[in-house]
Amino acid sequence: MQTPPGTPIIQVEGLRVAFFSREGVVKAVNGITFSLRENSILAMVGESGSGKTVTALSILGLVPYPGRIMEGRVLFNGVDLVTMHPEALRRVRGKEIGMVFQDPMSSLNPSIAIGIQVEEVLLAHTDATRQEARIWAQELLTEMGLPDSSRLLKQYPFQLSGGMRQRVMLSIAMALRPKVLIADEPTSNLDTTLQAAILSQLRKLKQEHGTAILLITHDMGVVAQMADQVAVMYAGSIVEHAATANIFQRPAHPYTWGLLQSIPRLDDASRKLRPMGGRPPDLINLPDECPFLPRCFKASTLCRASPRPALRPLQEGHVVACFNEIKHE
Ligand SMILES: Nc1ncnc2c1ncn2[C@@H]1O[C@H](COP(=O)(O)OP(=O)(O)O)[C@@H](O)[C@H]1O
Ligand SMILES: [Mg+2]
Numbered sequence: 001m002q003t004p005p006g007t008p009i010i011q012v013e014g015l016r017v018a019f020f021s022r023e024g025v026v027k028a029v030n031g032i033t034f035s036l037r038e039n040s041i042l043a044m045v046g047e048s049g050s051g052k053t054v055t056a057l058s059i060l061g062l063v064p065y066p067g068r069i070m071e072g073r074v075l076f077n078g079v080d081l082v083t084m085h086p087e088a089l090r091r092v093r094g095k096e097i098g099m100v101f102q103d104p105m106s107s108l109n110p111s112i113a114i115g116i117q118v119e120e121v122l123l124a125h126t127d128a129t130r131q132e133a134r135i136w137a138q139e140l141l142t143e144m145g146l147p148d149s150s151r152l153l154k155q156y157p158f159q160l161s162g163g164m165r166q167r168v169m170l171s172i173a174m175a176l177r178p179k180v181l182i183a184d185e186p187t188s189n190l191d192t193t194l195q196a197a198i199l200s201q202l203r204k205l206k207q208e209h210g211t212a213i214l215l216i217t218h219d220m221g222v223v224a225q226m227a228d229q230v231a232v233m234y235a236g237s238i239v240e241h242a243a244t245a246n247i248f249q250r251p252a253h254p255y256t257w258g259l260l261q262s263i264p265r266l267d268d269a270s271r272k273l274r275p276m277g278g279r280p281p282d283l284i285n286l287p288d289e290c291p292f293l294p295r296c297f298k299a300s301t302l303c304r305a306s307p308r309p310a311l312r313p314l315q316e317g318h319v320v321a322c323f324n325e326i327k328h329e
Contacts, residue, residue, distance in 0.1 A: 006038030009179055009212045010059060010097075015072035017054050017063055017236075024284040028054045028067065030236040033311075036180060036212040041202070043223040043244070044216045045259065046233030047280060052216045055233075056184045058082075059214070060099055061089045076180070095125040098173035100166070102185035107169060108157040114141075114168055115153025121172050140171040145197055163194040170201060177209045184216045199226060220263045224248060229317075232256045235280050235291040238311065242318035252314055252325040254298045290322070298324040 017029040029051045036042055044052050057063045059074050061081055074081040076097070081089060093099070101107055109117060118137035122128050128136060134153070141149040144167045157165055166186065173181060183202065187195040199222065205211045215226055223230055223244065230247040232240040232255065240253040251257045258276040278295035281287060290308045293299050302323050303309075311319040 006040070006210065008035035008037050009077065010036040010214075011073075011075040012055070012059065013073045013075065015055065015058055015074065016070040017051075017058055017067055018070050020066040020068065021284075026283045027286050028236050028283060029058065030286070031071070032233075032236075032238050034231055034238060034241060036214055038179070038212050039206060039210040040228045041206060041213040041215055041226050042229045042231060043227035044214060044231050044233060045218065045220065045223060047276075048218070049280060049283075050233040051236040052233055053184055056099070056182045056214065056216060059182060060093055060097065061086070091125070094121055094178075095176050096178055097180040097182065098176070098178035099182045100169045100173045100184070100186050102188050108165060110157050112156075113153065114155055114157065114160070118153075118168070118172055118175065121175050125176055136175075137171075140175050141168065144168075144171045144174075144201060146171070163190050166190060166194075166198065170198060174201070174205055177205075178211060181205065181211050181213045183213060185218070186215075187222065188218070195222075202226065220260065232259065235286065236283060237291070237308075237321065239292065239321045240319065241311070246318050250318075250328040252318070252320040252327075253292075253322050254296045254324075254326065255292050257326055258295075298322070298326070300324055
């Protein structure tokens with residue numbers, strides 16, 4: 001049975017991240033606030049470059065140079081990860097917060113056998129012996145639907161297909177039944193069968209262990225299947241956040257509406273994929289007004305004359321950053 005989403009386990013508050021590049025200060029994340037709740041999946045969607053990956057990396061304390069967290073807190077069980085000692089943060093990462101990224105080739109060590117890499121995680125965070133870790137690793141890989149796990153343990157990342165590598169990464173991420181899982185486009189580049197298998201593993205993790213999952217994806221089909229809540233990102237800000245059904249049935253921000261229009265629909269073959277016109281703003285020279293204004297079909301004189309709108313509540317659990325939101329009956 002489905003239990004309702006629980007208490008917030010990660011609270012991101014007023015997060016700002018900038019990259020100090022040669023060309024200027026790239027304002028990648030501009031003051032976002034959201035929570036991940038136990039036993040709940042939050043999908044984060046938005047065009048490429050909207051700040052989704054940087055947000056994920058911020059939670060994990062992995063923002064790369066020349067990026068910096070300028071402001072904000074990331075509370076994990078009430079403790080701020082942003083100011084936590086790097087050593088303590090490393091212990092949280094991998095044990096209590098698992099992660100899986102789009103390209104597992106970059107997260108797996110190419111010169112170390114798969115078995116050793118899975119075992120390392122178990123040895124680092126538990127008091128298992130090497131032999132116990134080996135058996136455990138084999139079980140984890142089998143559970144992830146990887147066949148012939150004893151052979152797999154001896155193989156190297158390059159010997160596996162992309163889908164197998166992704167499942168190895170998931171095995172590692174889920175090995176210690178983390179309370180939180182950050183999954184950044186975990187099924188892009190995979191065929192639909194593999195995608196379905198991995199998504200069902202994520203759902204299982206949520207249902208059986210109450211894991212809070214941040215699922216970053218550009219696939220609205222995945223969102224519809226998986227997410228309890230959706231946060232829509234645009235130019236480093238959350239522009240709408242609501243329960244999944246509300247996002248699909250009552251999208252309030254014109255950008256959210258546009259995202260939904262751009263999905264091809266199986267029930268209407270004549271309806272072509274309609275990519276949204278225009279481009280997101282330059283993050284080095286962000287305008288003071290609403291960053292979506294130049295692309296917006298609802299733009300008004302109020303929008304042009306005002307600083308960018310803040311998120312405000314429409315109804316229970318549904319917030320939008322727009323002066324002229326779309327109204328539904
Ligand atoms: N290493 C970097 N140096 C400079 N800018 C970066 C770097 N990484 C990311 N950015 C900037 O941060 C923005 C957000 O990136 P990202 O979070 O990866 O977007 P998304 O995951 O939504 O596609 C990008 O538009 C880019 O301008
Ligand atoms: Mg990304």
